[in-house]
Amino acid sequence: MDTTSSQPAKYLVSRNVDGFFAGISDVAKFIAQFFKEAFTPPYEYQEVIKQCYNVGYKSLSLITLTAFITGIVFTKHSRPALADFGATSWLPSLIGVAIIKALAPLITGLICAGKVGSQIGAELGSMRVTEQIDAMEVSAVNPFKFLVVTRVLACTFMIPLLVIYSGFIGLFGSFLNVHANEQTSLVTFIHGAFVKINFSEIMSSLVRSLIFGFTIGIIGCYKGYTTTQGTEGVGRAANVSVVIIMFLLFIEEMIIVQFMNWINPGM
Amino acid sequence: MRKHVSHNDNQEVVISITKLYKSFEENQVLRGIDLELYKGENLVVLGRSGTGKSVLIKIIVGLLKPDKGTVKVFDKEVDKLDKKELMQLRLKLGFLFQHSALYDSMTIRENLEFPLVRNKRNISRVELDESVSEVLEAVGLSDTINQLPSELSGGQQKRIGLARTLIMKPDIIFYDEPTAGLDPLTSGEINDLINEVQEKYKTSSIIITHDLTCAKDTGDRIFMMMNGKFVRHGDFEKVFDTSDETIRGFFDYNFIQ
Numbered sequence: 001m002d003t004t005s006s007q008p009a010k011y012l013v014s015r016n017v018d019g020f021f022a023g024i025s026d027v028a029k030f031i032a033q034f035f036k037e038a039f040t041p042p043y044e045y046q047e048v049i050k051q052c053y054n055v056g057y058k059s060l061s062l063i064t065l066t067a068f069i070t071g072i073v074f075t076k077h078s079r080p081a082l083a084d085f086g087a088t089s090w091l092p093s094l095i096g097v098a099i100i101k102a103l104a105p106l107i108t109g110l111i112c113a114g115k116v117g118s119q120i121g122a123e124l125g126s127m128r129v130t131e132q133i134d135a136m137e138v139s140a141v142n143p144f145k146f147l148v149v150t151r152v153l154a155c156t157f158m159i160p161l162l163v164i165y166s167g168f169i170g171l172f173g174s175f176l177n178v179h180a181n182e183q184t185s186l187v188t189f190i191h192g193a194f195v196k197i198n199f200s201e202i203m204s205s206l207v208r209s210l211i212f213g214f215t216i217g218i219i220g221c222y223k224g225y226t227t228t229q230g231t232e233g234v235g236r237a238a239n240v241s242v243v244i245i246m247f248l249l250f251i252e253e254m255i256i257v258q259f260m261n262w263i264n265p266g267m
Numbered sequence: 268m269r270k271h272v273s274h275n276d277n278q279e280v281v282i283s284i285t286k287l288y289k290s291f292e293e294n295q296v297l298r299g300i301d302l303e304l305y306k307g308e309n310l311v312v313l314g315r316s317g318t319g320k321s322v323l324i325k326i327i328v329g330l331l332k333p334d335k336g337t338v339k340v341f342d343k344e345v346d347k348l349d350k351k352e353l354m355q356l357r358l359k360l361g362f363l364f365q366h367s368a369l370y371d372s373m374t375i376r377e378n379l380e381f382p383l384v385r386n387k388r389n390i391s392r393v394e395l396d397e398s399v400s401e402v403l404e405a406v407g408l409s410d411t412i413n414q415l416p417s418e419l420s421g422g423q424q425k426r427i428g429l430a431r432t433l434i435m436k437p438d439i440i441f442y443d444e445p446t447a448g449l450d451p452l453t454s455g456e457i458n459d460l461i462n463e464v465q466e467k468y469k470t471s472s473i474i475i476t477h478d479l480t481c482a483k484d485t486g487d488r489i490f491m492m493m494n495g496k497f498v499r500h501g502d503f504e505k506v507f508d509t510s511d512e513t514i515r516g517f518f519d520y521n522f523i524q
Binding site (some may be wrong): 042127130132133134135136137138139140141142146 | 328330338354356357358360361362364365366368369370371381382385386431432435461
């Protein structure tokens with residue numbers, strides 16, 4: 001990819017507005033190239049597995065800690081409001097709905113945006129400015145397939161698994177708090193947590209996490225792969241990746257929830 | 268120092284460049300470059316930093332697109348090739364980057380195997396090991412095979428970069444500032460290595476440099492570039508046999524200071 005394409009000298013509206021739409025167009029082309037390369041052999045299976053390890057396994061400790069704390073804190077904050085109505089027995093249901101439908105996908109997505117998105121942006125940015133990507137190209141290796149496709153696939157596969165994991169850890173943290181205060185058994189808690197959740201709601205969360213994973217991978221890769229201006233550019237790629245990913249995750253969350261409510265009003 | 272070869276009219280032209288122009292925004296970098304590289308010769312492009320030397324070889328290998336002009340490598344116009352044809356052509360080209368561009372997350376073995384594994388999908392483990400050993404021996408760094416690039420010195424990184432280039436057995440090698448940032452002794456070793464590679468593998472090379480010792484030791488023909496144009500060319504003595512103050516200044520700075 002020629003990364004030295006020059007800016008147009010004259011602007012249709014202004015430099016920033018033109019740049020914004022040019023950026024959207026570039027991302028769209030980048031996504032189109034991803035789908036083209038992802039379905040064209042040869043496939044980099046080993047590299048995908050390595051990236052799955054980097055994205056999934058190496059994020060486990062952070063996800064465990066944040067999900068566990070979220071479960072406990074959310075339970076503690078919710079109890080007084082329910083206690084006022086004598087409804088603390090509904091605490092597992094409230095926590096179940098909150099964590100599985102909303103908190104697990106969003107918190108996991110945001111944490112991975114910070115950890116994985118910035119890491120991908122910085123790694124590919126550094127490879128770009130040190131000419132490692134050019135070195136791949138001139139040795140007749142397709143760097144897009146090796147670097148971008150593998151990382152985007154790894155994020156798309158692993159974020160949903162991390163969401164499921166963080167959901168269970170969050171519920172476990174909540175259970176410990178509920179058990180300590182209301183002496184609720186694990187079986188009763190789990191029954192209560194899932195009683196108000198149906199299959200399509202769980203699928204909705206998984207679809208959301210799949211889209212979040214793709215977003216994290218593609219934006220991190222795009223910002224890193226198109227880095228310019230040396231080490232300053234690498235820092236900017238990492239930083240801007242996180243900001244854009246977080247912004248997009250909230251927008252996607254809103255759109256998907258609205259869409260799922262539209263096709264299934266009972267949700 | 269190797270004996271420099273001179274070319275004759277019957278020699279095969281492997282790279283042919285005609286009226287090449289390239290600019291970045293308002294900055295005109297190349298202003299009508301004409302060049303021919305003959306089979307088996309070392310051609311040095313000499314000039315100050317920022318004169319467009321690296322841009323020239325990046326255009327030849329298809330990393331950058333020219334604004335105007337034609338670049339033919341083995342009679343194929345690089346700018347007109349589709350992605351697959353460009354990949355095929357690049358199998359015949361090697362490129363040693365200024366800062367080596369070794370993959371820093373991979374060991375030296377993985378760096379060397381990387382292009383080979385991806386271009387020869389059915390290669391056996393034994394063939395891989397043989398190829399890696401051969402090129403490491405050629406650059407004199409067999410004992411670094413399990414090290415990471417960050418554990419090597421600048422000169423060693425350059426050698427490994429060259430080994431990674433040689434492993435694909437290229438016909439043409441591009442050297443981008445091969446001695447930049449190295450001490451004089453290590454630079455001399457790199458110059459000797461460039462000559463050894465040319466003699467052993469019968470490659471043709473374009474060497475980009477601002478180091479006159481490198482140009483003198485390795486170049487069969489020298490092209491002096493200034494402001495995006497070639498201002499003089501010929502053998503080393505001919506290029507500097509001039510009263511032009513800028514060119515003389517270049518010579519004096521390298522050899523008198």
